[in-house]
Amino acid sequence: MRKVVSQDGTTIAYEKAGDGPPIVLLNGAFRDHTIFDQLVPELAPHCTVYVYDRRGRGESGDSPGYAVEREIEDLVAVIGEAGGEAAVFGGSIGANLAVEAALAGAPITRLALHEPYYRVAGHRKPPADFMERLKAMLADDRRGEAAEYFLAELMELSPDTIAGWRRAPLWATNEANAHTLPYDTAICGDFEVPVERLAALRIPALVVNSDGTSDWLRDAARATAAALPEGRGMELPGSWHRIEMDVLGRVLAEFATT
Structure with missing residues (x-):
């Protein structure tokens, strides 16, 4: 894998594939860049695709005293390798991270999200402790x-x-x-959709969910899309928390290149 050094000195390992407008993919909990092994070939004919191991995983380094800001800096470092700005797709808690990065001013040109981990009214939050x-x-x-x-x-x-x-x-x-x-x-914060903060985010945004996912994930996706001034939602064929890769690839390629 290629390597880039984040702002705090942590080494972040990434891979690059394809040709075209750049798009960076952000994985969710438990996983590293290999979660996108089936998606990258769908995107590579249309985009230059960047995938990386988030800090503490795979071939990337880590540092003591975790902060969400460090993960945002990691993403910005990878975007730097992509030429200084890029579309970003975040899946699962990677979607929450992508949102936080965009709100912090990361050079994201287009924001695509798959079922962020928020809770809306009618769905319980994790325990306070x-x-x-x-x-x-x-x-x-x-x-x-x-x-x-x-x-x-x-x-x-x-x-x-x-x-x-x-x-x-x-x-x-x-x-x-x-x-x-x-x-x-930590990335999930209070698990609320940050409606007021999202109102200031003026970049094209797409929020997708599977037609076979959980009610709380579907409702979170719809609420997030509604809160984004330039956002739209889309329901795609799939299963729990997963969209069929060929369909997702086509949708993301069109979103990133138009």
């Missing part, structure tokens, strides 16, 4: 327990679904990256 309990589990090196807690309380997965996740090959990655779950929790 969620972060405290999560950090306590990680301090005791109870990575598997921390991952399960995150899936249950933040992602609202059932015990049977979580048990299925534990049996899947990716579970080892979930535990390996569990130390970054407080990072993702």
